[in-house]
Amino acid sequence: MQRKIFGLAAALATSSVAFVGPAIAADIPCSTAKLIVPWKPGGDTDLVFQVVSRAINESGFKPQLQLVHISGQSGNKAAKELKGSKPDGCTLMAMHESQITTYLAGRVDFTWDAFDTVSLLTYTPSVLGANSKAPFDDMKTLVSYAKKNPGKLGVGVTTGSTSQFFNLVIEDQTGTEFKYIPYEGTRERLTAILSHNVDVGEMNILTAKKYIQEGSMKALGIATEKRDPLMPDLPTMKEQGVDVTYGLNRGVVAPKGTPADVIKHYEEAFAAAMKNPAVVKHMDDAGTWIVYKNAADYKAFLETSFAQHLKVAKKIGMFKG
Numbered sequence: 183m184q185r186k187i188f189g190l191a192a193a194l195a196t197s198s199v200a201f202v203g204p205a206i207a208a209d210i211p212c213s214t215a216k217l218i219v220p221w222k223p224g225g226d227t228d229l230v231f232q233v234v235s236r237a238i239n240e241s242g243f244k245p246q247l248q249l250v251h252i253s254g255q256s257g258n259k260a261a262k263e264l265k266g267s268k269p270d271g272c273t274l275m276a277m278h279e280s281q282i283t284t285y286l287a288g289r290v291d292f293t294w295d296a297f298d299t300v301s302l303l304t305y306t307p308s309v310l311g312a313n314s315k316a317p318f319d320d321m322k323t324l325v326s327y328a329k330k331n332p333g334k335l336g337v338g339v340t341t342g343s344t345s346q347f348f349n350l351v352i353e354d355q356t357g358t359e360f361k362y363i364p365y366e367g368t369r370e371r372l373t374a375i376l377s378h379n380v381d382v383g384e385m386n387i388l389t390a391k392k393y394i395q396e397g398s399m400k401a402l403g404i405a406t407e408k409r410d411p412l413m414p415d416l417p418t419m420k421e422q423g424v425d426v427t428y429g430l431n432r433g434v435v436a437p438k439g440t441p442a443d444v445i446k447h448y449e450e451a452f453a454a455a456m457k458n459p460a461v462v463k464h465m466d467d468a469g470t471w472i473v474y475k476n477a478a479d480y481k482a483f484l485e486t487s488f489a490q491h492l493k494v495a496k497k498i499g500m501f502k503g
Contacts (some may be wrong), residue, residue: 195430208447210271214247218275220260222253225368226386226470230304230432231276233464237455245272253366256280258290262340265296269437271444274300278430280343282327282488287342294484297435298444301427301452302483303473304465307429308348309412310419311388312382312400313375320420321403324382328358335360338371338383345371345384345489347500348405353453354498355424364476386470405429428479431473431487433480450476 197271217235219228229252235247253262257280267273277294285293310321318324328335339346346362353360363380365371372389374380376398376495391413393399403419404410405428419426434452436445456474465472477481495501 188487192317208271208441210245210444210447212270212272214248215271216250216273217247218260218273219249219251219447220253220257220276220280221367222369223251226306226389226430227276227278227368227432228318230465230470232239233461234303234452237458237461238451240450241454243451247274256284256289256340256366258284258445261290261292261296264435264437265292267437269298269439269441269444270280270449271436271440273401274436274448276432277435278344278432279347279487279491280340282484282491283344283495284342286491286501287346294435294488298438298440298445299477299480299484300434300436300448301477302431302433302473302480304432304470305396305429305451305473306432306470308344308405309383309385309387309416310348310352310402310405311385311390311393312402313378313380314398314400315378316381316400319400320404320417321419321424324378324402325356325358325424328356328360333361333396335382336380338359338363338365338374338380340365340367344428344430347495348384348426349382349496350498350500351426351428352419352424354494355426356378356455368400385417388470390416431483433475445477465502472499 217231219231221227231249235249239246252263260275261281264273281294282448284290305340318327337349338351339362341364349360365374371383372385375383387404387410390401394401403422404416405426407427408418409418453474454474456472492501
């Protein structure tokens with residue numbers, strides 16, 4: 183997988199992007215299509231799709247894409263909105279593994295296959311971060327602390343989402359017990375860590391690097407097979423005896439029953455965007471990798487991902503079905 187990065191929101195105002203859009207014609211009865219982001223503005227998913235949608239729109243692609251933020255219910259409020267939308271190409275949604283984990287957690291009665299896949303775009307590995315006053319500095323000392331203080335380690339999560347699933351897997355691998363404190367999205371969880379309202383929480387490597395440099399947060403470990411060149415001094419969890427690899431794969435889905443030519447229309451637009459030099463520049467050096475897959479390959483990827491999550495969810499007692 184080739185590493186790329188998304189830039190900060192401020193960088194969007196200064197960049198210019200252009201590419202040749204797909205030649206295929208599709209009957210889409212709107213001049214502007216909604217691209218739903220299931221979280222509040224300012225989070226990681228929002229920043230990725232700001233960059234990508236800007237590139238597509240500046241290419242002259244029709245319909246233009248408008249980001250619409252529908253937060254709540256760990257992303258499921260947005261998912262329900264998409265599920266009830268017409269399959270005419272006028273509504274799409276950004277999606278990652280939370281659409282799998284919230285189903286496995288029993289928070290919703292549908293999962294990724296309630297939609298038609300369009301494209302997989304990016305992958306971001308998970309980092310476990312801690313507030314600056316936490317009485318531990320790495321995974322080994324965290325595990326030691328958690329075992330001495332069962333149920334007292336405060337973890338900021340979005341209930342049922344990947345941020346909780348990630349920590350549930352860490353619990354299972356280390357034989358520890360955490361105290362989960364719910365927040366709606368990434369920004370709220372980070373604020374809770376920075377204000378010392380929780381001990382730890384999930385983040386990405388760009389966020390971790392920023393806060394470590396400021397001295398306002400600690401990075402305990404990254405959930406990858408090998409160290410990330412962006413923070414070569416940050417050990418992997420495996421190096422520290424915690425056998426966990428995890429991250430977020432962000433893609434685009436459409437309402438079930440969307441015509442094949444409409445899917446193809448968007449599929450080619452997203453494929454071109456992820457090759458665009460300006461998008462590549464935004465994605466480079468921030469811990470987010472471009473891992474483009476077309477609709478068919480994205481579907482196959484989600485089938486495998488669901489099976490992997492289901493196996494773990496059953497093991498840790500998350501899934502009761």
